[in-house]
Amino acid sequence: MHSMKSAYSSDINKCVRCGSCKALCPTYAEDPVEMRGARGRLTLLQGLFDGRTSPSKLLNQHINSCILCGACNRSCPLGIDLMEALYHGRSVLKKSNRMGAVLRALTKLSIAWPDMAYKAARMAQKSVLPALARMGVMPAIPELPESPLRAADQVFKTQRKKRGRVAIFTGCSVNYIYPHFGESLIHVLHRLDYEVILPKGETCCGSPLRSLGLEDEAVEQAKRNHGVFSRLKVEAILSLCPTCTMTLKHEYPKMIGKGLDRAMDISTFFIDKLDHTDMIQKKAFFHNPCHLQFGLGVSKEPKEIIKRAGVELVGPEQSACCGFGGLFCMSNKQLSADLLESRGETIASSGADTVITSCPGCIMQLSRTVTDRPVIHLIELIEDAFYFRGEEQKLLF
Ligand code: SF4
Ligand code: SF4
Known part of the structure; x- marks a missing residue:
């Protein structure tokens, strides 16, 4: 029998089976079977961490069919951190999850050599990628831009008197797929007289790695990003991807014991800086x-x-x-x-x-x-x- 004592056991063992965490669970709404919902997955993880349940194909399916949306964490009246338990469960289960081996290998490669992966994807975007999308192997991605947003250390100074300084955590999808979103953010910040910095050394936030149970690799990314961004004298770290922001702010403390507190969503940052315009009557x-x-x-x-x-x-x-x-x-x-x-x-x-x-x-x-x-x-x-x-x-x- 597999035996695993975990730091998450004590937290998840507080569960009183009330079922509130299922209320907004999207996978449960789609397939209303207990093991496809938050409470069912938590019960399975209790068994896995206590050593009562062994890793199996079915257990992998139930734990890996969670989309990691976080709705259960917000709904639990006892504040049980189901997401952390799910990440940890995936890390324990990964050796028995042969189906995920290819995805794990490809993700590790793309994160270790992101520029190379981007160049390869650009070369394949007219041929291989559409074919893979048609076969359903991967989602269709929009045409990739000629160059990513991030280059070396980039500081965008303001023309007028500086109101403050803000860093952008570009994240992989904005950097390699939607750089024009990043350009829009830089433009808006400039119009508000903020100096903007895109520091050299940013790497993947680590979230995709965690979702695949690659905890050590994710911790490595967290340490690198923390090293780069915690040194900056900025009033905020903005990202156009809420997964990146959530990871930097709320998951790094659990992964490496320190987070990037100044990470925030753009709406939180802009809410007190934008007046009514009523420009768009739609x-x-x-x-x-x-x-x-x-x-x-x-x-x-x-x-x-x-x-x-x-x-x-x-x-x-x-x-x-x-x-x-x-x-x-x-x-x-x-x-x-x-x-x-x-x-x-x-x-x-x-x-x-x-x-x-x-x-x-x-x-x-x-x-x-x-x-x-x-x-x-x-x-x-x-x-x-x-x-x-x-x-x-x-x-x-
Ligand atoms: S994180 Fe997973 S278990 Fe929790 S609500 Fe979302 S899909 Fe359900
Ligand atoms: S909401 Fe919390 S206490 Fe209730 S079943 Fe879910 S994890 Fe357990």
Whole structure:
């Protein structure tokens, strides 16, 4: 019998089986079987950590079918950290998860040599990548830009008197797939008279590695990023990806004993800096990314900023998962597609002219099904609505 004593055992053993953590669990909503929900997974992990349950194919399936959205953590009245237990469970189970071996190897390679992976992907984007997407091996990714956002140490100085200094944690998806989001952020910060720094040495936040149970490798990334960003004299560390922000701020303390406290979502940073413009008289659907609402606890600020731009929000108040989940959309294709389908139906029936979200991954996922209206990042709305007055607009709407 496998035996594993874990630091998480005492936390998860406080569970009273109330089931609150299942209420917003997207995988349980899609497949209402106890073991496909938060409480069921927690019960399985208790068995694994206590040595009552051995690793098996089925156990791997249940634990790896979790999208790591964080809804369960927000819902548990006892504050049990289910996410940490899930990460740890995956780390314990990885040796018995042969199916994940290829994904683990590819992820490790791409994170160790990201520029090489990007160049290879650029060469393959007209041939191999579309074929792999058609076969369902990986999601379709948009055309890759000619160059990533980040180069060497980059400081973007202001023309006028400096109001402050801000660092950007670009994250892999913005750096390699959506650099124009980063350019929009730099532009908006400049218009607010902030000096902007993109420091040399940033690496993957570590989240994809953790999701695959590669804890040691994730810790390595956390130490490197902490070393680079904690030295900077900045008032905030902004990322356009809520997963990166959540990892830097809330997961690094659990991984390496110290976090990057100044990491925050752009909506938290901009909320007290943007006036009403009422520039854009449209209806929009706000898709709140899981790691923004559950990981960072942010919901009000992005909605308030959207309203200040003149946009009317339509659709249900409570957001739901789009099914992306980083590598989840590759390891759990059907479940990911089912979640996307129901999200697409909600969006289609909302009557929105456009979809606004705050996560590059959600944009990639939602764009697969929402093809009749724009799907944009909040920073694009901010740039268009608040900082193109009297200038040429991007006409996103
Ligand atoms: S992280 Fe999300 S998908 Fe996973 S168990 Fe918790 S609520 Fe369910
Ligand atoms: S909400 Fe917390 S206490 Fe209730 S079943 Fe889930 S983990 Fe256990």
